[in-house]
Amino acid sequence: MHTGTPKTAPSHVDGDSAQLPLLPRYLAAAYLALIVYASLHPFSGWRASGISPFVFLEAAWPRYWTLFDLSINVAAYVPFGFLLAQSFGDRPCRPCAALLAFVSGAALSFTIESIQSYLPSRVPSNVNLLCNSLGAGLGAMVSLCCGQRFFARVLRAQQRLLAPMPHAEYGVVLTGLWLLTQLSPETLLFGAGDLRHIFDIPPALRYDAPSFFALETGIIVCNTLAAGLIMNMVFAGRRPAPRALAWFFAAALLIRTLAAAVLVGPQSALAWLTPGAGLGLLVGGAALALALLLPATLRIALAGMALMAGTVLVNLAPLNPYSVAALAAWRQGHFLNFNGLTRLAASFWPFLALSYLILLGRRP
Structure with missing residues (x-):
């Protein structure tokens, strides 16, 4: 006789579609903390310069830049966009989740660059904002293409390795x-x-x-x-x-x-x-x-x-x-x-x- 799923069944084995976002959400939260810390460290010396924190948006393209710096700023947000898109799951649809991840990544970068205006050790940059937003968008696109397959494999590994328990x-x-x-x-x-x-x-x-x-x-x-x-x-x-x-x-x-x-x-x-x-x-x-x-x-x-x-x-x-x-x-x-x-x-x-x-x- 079928007795149904017991109340103590693990959250990650109740169904792929509903439970796949759990691990991406935890990882996205951890990666968010990493981005904020790396961008605003050492969290000291705050000061108001008397100018708008958004003035960096009007700055010209910097005279000195390297492809390596641009690539690093793009790559830093790719995992965040990927994990965030997977965290949103299929609600309301996969393309919408990817778009929301891109917008969220761009909003995060804009917020951090604006806050950096109050840190003397940091220089806000519209180029960083552009590269970070591009990275979040690329990560969201990768998630759209293969994110579900990747985390489906992760889910199967969880079922083999992890204890049958919530969280x-x-x-x-x-x-x-x-x-x-x-x-x-x-x-x-x-x-x-x-x-x-x-x-x-x-x-x-x-x-x-x-x-x-x-x-x-x-x-x-x-x-x-x-x-x-x-x-x-x-x-x-x-x-x-x-x-x-x-x-x-x-x-x-x-x-x-x-x-x-x-x-x-x-x-x-x-x-x-x-x-x-x-x-x-x-x-x-x-x-x-x-x-x-x-x-x-x-x-x-x-x-x-x-x-x-x-x-x-x-x-x-x-x-x-x-x-x-x-x-x-x-x-x-x-x-x-x-x-x-x-x-x-x-x-x-x-x-x-x-x-x-x-x-x-x-x-x-």
């Missing part, structure tokens, strides 16, 4: 974002949720080797638990959990090592491997192995508590002398915007992850 796509974005935060060599290993640099708050504690050792260990244990449990929830039942989690954390440590070697120097490649980090990985791994034996509801609660505890600890931790030295060395290069992006992602990741856990906790 699994959100979890995929979160795990990818967590791996991205490991590219920041001046932050503590797995340290996420540090808001002090955003609000310019001085450290609450002075550096002391024993207390720093304890705090570093606690931070790594908490974040290993939280990230591991979230990753396990996303992929549960599709891969052997211990093996998948081992590969996940091995990838995170490899990213951390390569980032430190490239951005700071080969001599700093393994500087993250401190006594506190080693102990934290061992204790966190053991705690995670035991936590996987708990029921799903308790795993969600434990992940939330680990997130909150890790965030508190990372905001109490004193400045790490290695982190200060690494940041000074990094700033000598051309990675300021990238540095700010990874630190911002690390700062807000626990709060994004907590919202995901709340969504999981509210499901039937």
Whole structure:
């Protein structure tokens, strides 16, 4: 007897036409944040020049320009137009969705160029607006031609790899974002949720080797638990959990090592491997192995508590002398915007992850 689809059926397997936009929406939101951050960083020195913020529209074609610069400005908006067109789906029709994506991309570029008039470190440009709009339009056209086929394949991969649960796509974005935060060599290993640099708050504690050792260990244990449990929830039942989690954390440590070697120097490649980090990985791994034996509801609660505890600890931790030295060395290069992006992602990741856990906790 046919019983119908259970209430706990995953959102991404209820039907291609209705559910395909889920992952593009998450990715489009993440890409939107990336564009805004890259375009308005460092978000300081705001000033009113006394002229209209739209005067750049009347400027003549710049004297100095390169094909490479124009291509970069076009290419930067192609993924956004592609993802946005897929986010709109077939409503009211596919060509209309593509047109709306193009208009939205152009409107975003116009808004950002206008806001840049108030930043002394930025120069608004009608050429950038033209190139960005063209990129959004190209992305929308690509979406119109092959977007549905591409995400249909992605959907089939989701059904093979992801757990049968709502909002699994959100979890995929979160795990990818967590791996991205490991590219920041001046932050503590797995340290996420540090808001002090955003609000310019001085450290609450002075550096002391024993207390720093304890705090570093606690931070790594908490974040290993939280990230591991979230990753396990996303992929549960599709891969052997211990093996998948081992590969996940091995990838995170490899990213951390390569980032430190490239951005700071080969001599700093393994500087993250401190006594506190080693102990934290061992204790966190053991705690995670035991936590996987708990029921799903308790795993969600434990992940939330680990997130909150890790965030508190990372905001109490004193400045790490290695982190200060690494940041000074990094700033000598051309990675300021990238540095700010990874630190911002690390700062807000626990709060994004907590919202995901709340969504999981509210499901039937």
